[in-house]
Amino acid sequence: MSEEIKKEERSLNFIEEIIESDLKSGKYKSVVTRFPPEPNGYLHIGHASAICLNFGLTQDYPGYTNLRFDDTNPVTEDVEYVDSIREDIKWLGFEWKNEHYASDYFGTLYEYAVKLIRKGLAYVDDSSSEEMAFMKGTPTEPGKESSYRSRGIDENLELFEKMRNGEFPDGSRTLRAKIDMKHINMLMRDPVLYRIKHAHHHRTGDDWCIYPMYDFAHGQSDSIENVTHSICTMEFVPHRELYDWLIEKLEIYPSHQYEFARRNINYTVTSKRKLLQLVNEKQVDGWDDPRMPTISGLRRRGYTPESIRDFCDRIGVAKRENLVDVGLLEFCVREHLNKVALRRMVVFDPIKVVITNYPVGKDEVLHTENNPEDKSTGERELLFSNELFIEKDDFMEEPPKKYFRLSPGKMVRLKGAYIIQCDEAVKDETGKIIQLNCTYIPESKSGSDTSGIHVKGTLHWVNAKTAIPVEVREYDRLFKVEDPTDEEGDFKDYLNPASLNIVNTAMAEPELANAKFAERYQFLRKGYFCLDKHTSETRMIFNRTVTLKDAWAKEQKR
């Protein structure tokens, strides 16, 4: 019975179905996938989907996954990106079997190109890129053949070798596949295979001055690595025909390409070009700015690998256009952090509370749980005395209906401590409330309450004497609109000017002085937080990962 239920719960995505069918039919005994980033930017949440898919497949089925850097364009690529990509994948919790680089195959790829020339299936074209573009036709009009298309094999061989030897300047010639200039698929209209770029490559240095195009590197690398299922996004669907054609003509291992729809998330952008722009134009504090949808940004923000993997699982894999609600990502991280975050109290915007019936100078040690969801995390000490801070927002002189917090004559519990009653709001000469005079109920001590008093509100607080100042950074969505790329004008016009709010007035309970970078915290009633990398000896900075769900804020909006 339980097995039956399990079977029902586990529904396969279309790629898993293909794999199960291939395994069942005996087409493959095991599967080989690869994650093929180009090292020209940092990985983002969209890549996380592809990573979880490719690596997840070989966790569920026999086989393995390679990491392969698609580094065929030296002018945009850099080792900085290689390093960050490796780090991000590891952090997400995945291990690759082999680490490869398309650039490792440059020699083989060159041989493949020669083979194609010998078969009369590739030629050197002296046309300029403008001429080529002009002769390529349009989606509705056929292209025209280049006059260089009929060059003899020997001449092509010789010219290609000269290209390789650096005898021609950038852009002067290309190697093209000889397919069909009238093909309905534009990619089959004699696609460029090699171009001349006298550029320094991050791995091969100055060994090469010709570099293969994506279409002449990706599928071939898949083939060299015996990748069985080469998974990419939908925009590569038209490339599949060329992918298959090249493998067939080269007579190499037949990898197969399968496409799924990239995952889009609202209120952000996931395009390396746009993210790079935000970084270069200093709209954000680098690739790992906590507002960025990059893996490193999410990490700095306090997201956990578990929550990101869970998110990827939940949104699934399909072929249709989509715009996933970022609220789901937030749900996933709240769910995980609720289980693991240590509870602490931090008052962001303090107002002083004086307990008038509590002895001046007396200190009392109280105990409260570190995490009610995980008793194994034990308890910590709180120091109670007559002067405390609470949140300004937690007091209202004239409260609206359903306000459970403090107001004149009303009682609330201070978390882990006593019930207090507000007797007087002390104001300065301008009428601003500067202090609350309260009395506490001695019998209401947390854990041994015999007062019989029931209060609806419980507030977080800190001891005025021992609290430590900390900086808190609150983040909101980076963009004001759901899909910035779908709006008129520049996407940057839709940046949310309030995406970062720095709180300089926060006072934290002293326990937080021991905060660790690896630890996650829930500031009671405020949200989940973690230490930011800019924290120094003299200043602790906390990033807000996500707020807590806030039923009261919702109530107020009505």
Place this chain on the structure above:
RNA sequence: UGACCCAUGGUGUAAUGGUAGCACUACUGAUUUUGGUUCAGUCAGUUAAGGUUCGAAUCCUUAUGGGUCAACCA
């Protein structure tokens, strides 16, 4: 005025010719020393029109809508 891909609640995703389900969101209520958590419940969907069939979200046709393709980027 081409080719290709796609179309299920607000969002994401299942149902593989046989009871349209799950999750998020929203909304009720219960519990609660976090207006958190937890628990119970409610609202809400097959783009349209034909056809095949005992039976269609599923197969066929057409329409509609969305996406992709004219980089010496990947």
